[in-house]
Amino acid sequence: MIGCAAPAHECAGIERRCRDAAPRRSAVRRSIAWTLLHRIVTMARRAFTMPHIGAIARRRLAVVACPDFRQWDLLMNKLTLCAVTSLAVFAGSAFAAPVTYKIDPSHTYPSFEADHMGGLSTWRGKFNKSEGTVTLDKKAGAGTVEVTIDTTSIDFGLDAMNEHANKADLFDTAKFPTATYKGKLAGFKDGAPSKVEGELTLHGVTKPLELKINKFKCMPHPMLKREVCGADASASFQRDQFGIAAGKDWGFNMDVSLRIQIEAVAAE
Template sequence: MRNTLIALAAVASLSAGVAHAADYAIDPTHTFVTFEIDHFGTTTNRGRFDKKEGTVQFDRAAKTGKVDISIDVASVNTGTAAFDKHLQSADLLDAAKHPKARFVSDKFAFNGDKVSEVSGHFTLLGKTVPVTLKANKFNCYDNPMLKREVCGGDFEATIDRSAHGLNYGVDWGFAKNVRLVVQVEAVKQ
């Protein structure tokens, strides 16, 4: 009987130490999705999306995770109202017909304890293609103001916009490749 109790206590203590995935909510005040695209080999057009939301599940011990981020494409902001309006039009992002872009992933790669990339699928203009976001930074910390853990990093990928049917200006020499930069922080729930 004593050996059975010792065995049960050992199993209980082992299972108590098993980590489970934690849920995190994207902090929109510390999360930015920006883009850069070449403009005739002369300059770089830049912009960002001001409205985004999403969730992350992250299990550091198991080295697994999931992410689901939605972007309101009508919130595009280049600092120039006329350019924003054109980006929102049917020529480009077609915000009226396709109001959301979305990135979904359940494949996290690690370098040691740090996330090195997140592979998933990016949907834009109703077309979904594989995308891998490479991490330039990744960290988790105890936020002194929120009194909760926050995880996040700086990620980037280059996508071929024509894979989504976004071909405006390609015949004139506008670049097809768009650099996406995603700065994300998510708060443990």
């Protein structure tokens, strides 16, 4: 019995209208509830601003005030809370900050090939010490690479050649102990970059150098329990453009081929 200050016959009429309207209201509520749930999911996916569901629902249900509307309001409050939570989770995922990875020097070795005596043979070497960082935003299709290479760590597999490479006519490591590469990840497909557009600073000279990413993969590291990303990249350049022209007068080809293996672990 609804508390009613009106005459008895009017109160009875109100109760009868509420009772008669109950099946219709139930159907309307179910329809509206499904519609609202569908809209909530859609809004969560698109990260739209949450509308005032409770107010809209009450306007659409402009029928006589029956006592179980308090249950309807409670349902609307729960739906609103659910929608807001979904939006927060979605927004946090959609707009997450780029992840920073620290290069693992024990799994990162820039290597190269250089001509000897105009095609007589090919010298191959690598740098044993390097460090740097990689940032990666898979959703945005963006990222950066910054690597510093210790040029004194050059290794041809022959001590005499290593010593010669450190001298002034080649890497001149006393004057230029490091080489750097800075660039932006580009050409993303399915969250993976296909190239790096950047600049190489070697022997005191800075020039554009694009790296081709031949392989790229990210996965949970089984021991570190953090994400690790790895890549195999390649490029080529003319060493005389960086002021390293030793052997040019003897017919040495100035082409240098780079092959870089790199692994980087997500920062804690």
